[in-house]
Amino acid sequence: TDVIIESSVGYFTEGPERKDDIVKAKQEGKELTKEEKQRLRKEKKQQKKSKEKKDDKPSRDSEKEKKPASAASPAPQTPTQPPAQKAPSAAPAPVPVPASETPSAADKPAKSKAELKAERRARQEAERASKGKKGDVGPQAAPGKPKAPPSELQPVVKRLPEHVQVDNPEVLKKLAKKLERQQIPLRSDYGYKVSLFSHLHQYSRKAPLTQQLGIPSTVIHPAIVRLGLQYSQGIVAGSNARSVALLHAFKQVIRDYTTPPNEELSRDLVNRLKPYISFLNQCRPLSASMGNAIKYIKKEISNIPSQCKEEEAKRKLLNCIDCYINEKIVLAAKAIAKYSIEKISDGDVILVYGCSSLVNHILCEAFEKNRKFRVIVVDSRPRLEGREALRRLVQKGINCTYVLISAVSYILPEVSKVFLGAHALLANGYVMSRVGTSQIALVAKAFNVPVLVCCETYKFCERVQTDSFVSNELDDPDDLIVTRTGTTQLEHWQEVPSLGLLNLVYDVTPPDFVDLVITDLGMIPCTSVPVVLRVKNVDQ
Amino acid sequence: MELQAVLMAAGGGSRMTDLTYNTPKAMLPVGNKPLMWYPLNLLERMGFEEVIVITTKEVQKMMSTDPKMKLDVKMKLDVVCIQEDGDMGTADALRHIQQKIKTDILVVSCDLITDVALHEVVDLFRAHNATLAMLMSKAHEFTETVPGQKGKKKTAEQRDFVGVDQSGKRLLFMANEADLEDGLSIRKSIMRKHPRMHIKTGLVDAHLYCLKKAVVDFLADNKSISSIRGELVPYLVRKQFSKTTNCPKIKDDAEDQNQKKNDGSTNHGHSSCLSFSLDRSCWNDHRGDMSEAYHGGKLRCYVHIMDEGPCYRVNTLAAYIEANRLAPKLFEEVPVHPSAVISERCQMGSDSYIGAMCQIADKTSIKRSTIGNSTTVKEKVKVANSIIMHGVTIEEGCNIQGSVICSNAVIGRGADLKYCLVGNGQQIEPEGKDHWHEHTP
Numbered sequence: 017t018d019v020i021i022e023s024s025v026g027y028f029t030e031g032p033e034r035k036d037d038i039v040k041a042k043q044e045g046k047e048l049t050k051e052e053k054q055r056l057r058k059e060k061k062q063q064k065k066s067k068e069k070k071d072d073k074p075s076r077d078s079e080k081e082k083k084p085a086s087a088a089s090p091a092p093q094t095p096t097q098p099p100a101q102k103a104p105s106a107a108p109a110p111v112p113v114p115a116s117e118t119p120s121a122a123d124k125p126a127k128s129k130a131e132l133k134a135e136r137r138a139r140q141e142a143e144r145a146s147k148g149k150k151g152d153v154g155p156q157a158a159p160g161k162p163k164a165p166p167s168e169l170q171p172v173v174k175r176l177p178e179h180v181q182v183d184n185p186e187v188l189k190k191l192a193k194k195l196e197r198q199q200i201p202l203r204s205d206y207g208y209k210v211s212l213f214s215h216l217h218q219y220s221r222k223a224p225l226t227q228q229l230g231i232p233s234t235v236i237h238p239a240i241v242r243l244g245l246q247y248s249q250g251i252v253a254g255s256n257a258r259s260v261a262l263l264h265a266f267k268q269v270i271r272d273y274t275t276p277p278n279e280e281l282s283r284d285l286v287n288r289l290k291p292y293i294s295f296l297n298q299c300r301p302l303s304a305s306m307g308n309a310i311k312y313i314k315k316e317i318s319n320i321p322s323q324c325k326e327e328e329a330k331r332k333l334l335n336c337i338d339c340y341i342n343e344k345i346v347l348a349a350k351a352i353a354k355y356s357i358e359k360i361s362d363g364d365v366i367l368v369y370g371c372s373s374l375v376n377h378i379l380c381e382a383f384e385k386n387r388k389f390r391v392i393v394v395d396s397r398p399r400l401e402g403r404e405a406l407r408r409l410v411q412k413g414i415n416c417t418y419v420l421i422s423a424v425s426y427i428l429p430e431v432s433k434v435f436l437g438a439h440a441l442l443a444n445g446y447v448m449s450r451v452g453t454s455q456i457a458l459v460a461k462a463f464n465v466p467v468l469v470c471c472e473t474y475k476f477c478e479r480v481q482t483d484s485f486v487s488n489e490l491d492d493p494d495d496l497i498v499t500r501t502g503t504t505q506l507e508h509w510q511e512v513p514s515l516g517l518l519n520l521v522y523d524v525t526p527p528d529f530v531d532l533v534i535t536d537l538g539m540i541p542c543t544s545v546p547v548v549l550r551v552k553n554v555d556q
Numbered sequence: 557m558e559l560q561a562v563l564m565a566a567g568g569g570s571r572m573t574d575l576t577y578n579t580p581k582a583m584l585p586v587g588n589k590p591l592m593w594y595p596l597n598l599l600e601r602m603g604f605e606e607v608i609v610i611t612t613k614e615v616q617k618m619m620s621t622d623p624k625m626k627l628d629v630k631m632k633l634d635v636v637c638i639q640e641d642g643d644m645g646t647a648d649a650l651r652h653i654q655q656k657i658k659t660d661i662l663v664v665s666c667d668l669i670t671d672v673a674l675h676e677v678v679d680l681f682r683a684h685n686a687t688l689a690m691l692m693s694k695a696h697e698f699t700e701t702v703p704g705q706k707g708k709k710k711t712a713e714q715r716d717f718v719g720v721d722q723s724g725k726r727l728l729f730m731a732n733e734a735d736l737e738d739g740l741s742i743r744k745s746i747m748r749k750h751p752r753m754h755i756k757t758g759l760v761d762a763h764l765y766c767l768k769k770a771v772v773d774f775l776a777d778n779k780s781i782s783s784i785r786g787e788l789v790p791y792l793v794r795k796q797f798s799k800t801t802n803c804p805k806i807k808d809d810a811e812d813q814n815q816k817k818n819d820g821s822t823n824h825g826h827s828s829c830l831s832f833s834l835d836r837s838c839w840n841d842h843r844g845d846m847s848e849a850y851h852g853g854k855l856r857c858y859v860h861i862m863d864e865g866p867c868y869r870v871n872t873l874a875a876y877i878e879a880n881r882l883a884p885k886l887f888e889e890v891p892v893h894p895s896a897v898i899s900e901r902c903q904m905g906s907d908s909y910i911g912a913m914c915q916i917a918d919k920t921s922i923k924r925s926t927i928g929n930s931t932t933v934k935e936k937v938k939v940a941n942s943i944i945m946h947g948v949t950i951e952e953g954c955n956i957q958g959s960v961i962c963s964n965a966v967i968g969r970g971a972d973l974k975y976c977l978v979g980n981g982q983q984i985e986p987e988g989k990d991h992w993h994e995h996t997p
Contacts (some may be wrong), residue, residue, distance in 0.1 A: 230603020231678055238682075248841055373836035
């Protein structure tokens with residue numbers, strides 16, 4: 017009987033002759049031919065796969081194996097083949113065994129050392145190949161089974177916390193349960209969401225989270241409640257401001273913290289901070305810079321040795337936080353200003369968008385160093401942050417022009433440089449910033465105006481994003497209905513069924529539009545962001 | 557702890573002496589509950605667990621015997637007694653309890669009946685790091701006829717002028733007509749900072765204030781201020797705009813103290829941290845001029861003005877009657893207390909509330925009235941639009957309309973009372989006909 021499990025494409029199976037050849041080759045200790053190796057590899061792979069997913073989905077596995085097998089074997093299948101395929105686990109080492117069985121029946125004593133060596137070699141190669149082939153199986157299987165969700169191929173896929181899935185009721189239920197455990201109220205979404213962004217939260221400023229909290233807040237530290245309110249009302253807005261305010265609030269929490277008996281500060285304090293972070297996330301989704309700051313604090317707290325007394329530990333932590341603010345924000349701003357001033361020459365016309373604390377700082381410093389330049393501030397609704405930037409620059413004495421973003425292509429021929437701030441820099445070199453930034457970068461590119469992004473390294477984020485849909489923030493849609501004169505024609509927009517209001521906060525700019533990123537480590541191209549991240553990780 | 561609640565229950569009720577003759581204002585029955593139950597209930601609903609109650613010995617005694625107070629109020633009440641005769645104003649009372657005060661406070665008056673969402677006031681206090689946040693409400697017209705007043709009395713009460721900024725939240729100006737001799741004058745500095753100001757009259761001050769701890773410390777040093785509403789609040793509102801030399805006195809004192817102590821007080825350097833973040837924040841509370849957020853001012857006063865919803869201060873007779881009408885509906889009071897004995901042939905309107913252990917006889921008609929505990933109403937009595945307090949005896953055949961009968965009074969047989977106010981323990985002689993708009997204290 018011919019026991020041929022599979023054959024590679026173009027390989028003509030001829031039954032026992034071929035097998036004899038293989039056996040002969042093994043006996044001779046010769047290297048198996050390419051096709052034979054492939055065949056062996058595939059079989060080993062099948063065995064491995066079946067061993068891994070014995071419990072899980074045997075049918076699926078056999079399907080998967082069937083598919084590549086069938087794709088690879090146009091040759092007629094012998095009756096023994098299907099049963100062998102369907103129960104691959106029951107047929108360990110199908111080729112070598114039958115191969116060796118038949119000849120062994122014939123020349124048993126011929127199962128020499130060479131044969132065993134060859135078998136071992138074949139097995140090793142098959143393992144090595146299967147490790148590489150595993151990746152191939154994936155895409156091969158995928159077209160065969162387009163409906164199989166990725167989580168089943170890789171059984172442990174952690175959903176990243178940035179993957180907000182508001183339209184998935186299970187995820188919402190999990191979130192609600194988690195908040196209930198931490199005794200934090202769940203903030204409900206408001207209004208109709210545009211379908212493309214229905215996976216994001218949309219809150220109303222008129223329904224603050226404090227509505228559902230008791231007034232003298234006992235569960236959440238008052239400094240955190242205050243901070244959450246300031247975030248949700250927009251009083252503290254802007255990446256740096258939010259991070260600084262967060263760190264100050266955490267300092268207050270640490271000052272007021274006392275270790276309960278039988279607990280260790282390093283573990284208990286981290287657990288104490290978790291509900292606060294959930295609360296702040298409910299008030300307003302955390303920014304990338306805040307995320308990094310929280311990671312840093314958690315790491316510092318966990319690294320407190322257990323012998324350390326509480327007072328000293330607290331002092332150390334407060335010191336760490338102060339250092340972090342000083343190094344990553346204050347000194348970084350100074351360093352970035354120093355590099356940027358080299359890039360600003362006399363007679364420059366600089367375009368800025370919105371209100372970035374860093375860019376304002378740079379321009380003020382440059383003005384103090386007696387550079388002669390003028391600034392064009394571009395602004396956009398509904399936040400109209402450019403007005404605040406305009407106020408600060410004019411107060412310094414800088415010559416400013418103010419336009420709305422709709423006039424940017426009109427004003428760009430005059431501009432010599434564009435300075436942009438960033439909310440975060442993503443690992444693939446994309447810049448995440450206020451909505452409208454990518455538009456400015458695009459138009460500037462079209463006019464061949466250099467675009468410089470200023471960003472501190474603590475805002476570098478390991479996330480990868482190529483579009484503005486997957487992960488964004490939806491602001492209160494009622495902000496859009498207020499016009500300059502204060503009249504609201506669209507007051508009852510919710511009653512119009514075909515009307516949806518979208519108030520996006522962030523967008524991503526591809527690295528091709530950005531010419532230079534000025535960080536506290538120096539001036540780097542956009543594509544070097546992963547390098548910086550890697551270096552940072554090594555340092556830590 | 558974030559906020560400590562302080563309930564001011566020592567007031568004498570000077571504008572309704574007829575009612576408060578024998579019963580202190582804090583224990584006057586409104587909808588068969590003592591008046592001070594309402595603000596305590598508000599605090600309890602909001603999540604407070606402890607309240608400091610400043611009151612007199614008499615009220616404290618009555619509180620301990622009153623069943624409603626004992627059963628319904630679950631918070632821990634820390635009762636501080638002060639002299640009854642006292643010229644002790646509300647600010648003096650705060651000074652008296654200064655030692656107990658460890659954090660920012662929420663001062664409530666005992667005569668406030670409202671269902672405001674307190675977080676609106678407290679959020680202003682928290683978010684803007686304000687020194688004072690208070691509650692005001694649009695005044696409601698009193699529709700009921702007040703007994704003892706013939707005809708509609710045009711109350712020539714002094715108006716309050718309240719100036720708020722464009723957002724309607726920041727308090728810019730507050731003055732009473734009595735203090736303004738020749739017209740309303742507004743400082744130029746205020747107009748320069750807030751060119752658009754809305755001046756409102758006809759607002760009821762709910763006497764609910766969130767004050768920073770530093771203000772209480774400031775009061776301890778300035779013994780001349782004796783009333784919160786009358787003196788402290790206008791002072792703070794004025795100080796918002798005074799020159800920086802005087803203005804941050806309250807805050808700086810607190811910060812200096814805290815820096816010296818270096819303990820875990822909530823205000824330790826908080827304003828400096830806030831300004832550090834606000835510097836980097838792209839937010840401003842106003843626009844059009846060159847100054848930073850809040851015009852760099854450290855002292856800020858905010859007000860939340862309620863547009864709708866009940867908010868009453870029971871400090872006059874008219875308010876008392878109005879409150880009796882509306883408060884039970886607000887709190888879904890059971891119309892008939894389970895222990896009351898009401899005969900079957902009694903016609904009771906849906907708007908009436910009968911207290912505990914009452915006895916209502918046959919052929920009586922009770923419409924739109926509140927009848928207090930342990931009151932006896934005999935046969936053929938008609939009670940309409942009236943408030944009958946505790947322990948009253950109404951003999952047969954009486955006709956009572958639009959009146960207020962205080963505790964332990966006895967209305968003789970066949971008396972006919974219209975819009976009368978009968979004082980405590982009084983006796984109306986039988987067959988007394990046509991009492992109309994009379995006051996019998």
